[in-house]
Amino acid sequence: MATERADLEDAYLSTLEARLLRREGGNGLVFDRSNFYPEGGGQPGDTGFVERADGSRIAILGTRYGEDRSEIVLLAAEDAPTVEPGETLVLHVDWQRRYRMMRMHTACHLLTVVCPYPVTGAAVGPEESRIDFDIPDADADKAAITERLMALVAQNHPVFTRWITDAEFDANPGLVKSANVKPPRGSGRIRLVCIGEEPALLDAQPCGGTHVLETQEIGEIHVGKIEKKGKVNRRMRLRFGPPPAA
Helix, strand or coil: CCCEEHHHHCCCCCEEEEEEEEEECCCEEEECEECCCCCECCECCCCEEEECCCCCEEEEEEEEECCCCCCEEEEECCCCCCCCCCCEEEEEECHHHHHHHHHHHHHHHHHHHHCCCCEEEEECCCCEEEEEEECCCCCCCHHHHHHHHHHHHHCCCEEEEEEEEHHHHHCCHHHCCECCCCCCCCCCEEEEEEEECCCCEEEEEECCCCCCCEHHHHCCEEEEEEEECCCCEEEEEEEECCCCCC
């Protein structure tokens, strides 16, 4: 039985009641519904805890997909007490960590707007994220990029999701910014994360991650470092807060 992905429709849903379907691999818990984001697309899986009817808690150290990606597996601590299938629990996402991920992931999307080059790698983190770009002239100024990035944050563009069919996706190859990774196929539809006002969107790209609803929520952020990883490849590291004093 597939897990209903509540996180895809509401990234702000930090608490959810769900029924345990089965255990997997000793410490894996598979529920009928989940608000926990599973590791993928460069974003780590959620952590938090699940709460039993008696108020006791079981720590969740990570989240991943099941083998066929239809199920979400919450990874409990190795010494967690046994939970029986059919039991109803309350799933609590570590909200502070999730919200930082949402802000950071949205900032990564904005960075691809400021730097409209092929993306060759990315990793989202609660404190720092990185995106690798192939930049033709291999020249990048982190102060100028930060200024343009913060201008987009301050303009407070709306952020929303939209589902399109595989056929619509195939008709718009420019939606994919990654040079190496394509969105998963098979369900017949693909989730887009859109930024801006229609019809002139600032950005739209396939993504299954969690994001804020308005760019202003990102807060202050800056390009902390630009690393040379090849002749034209540049790795940009995003960090929260203002740029350090020169």
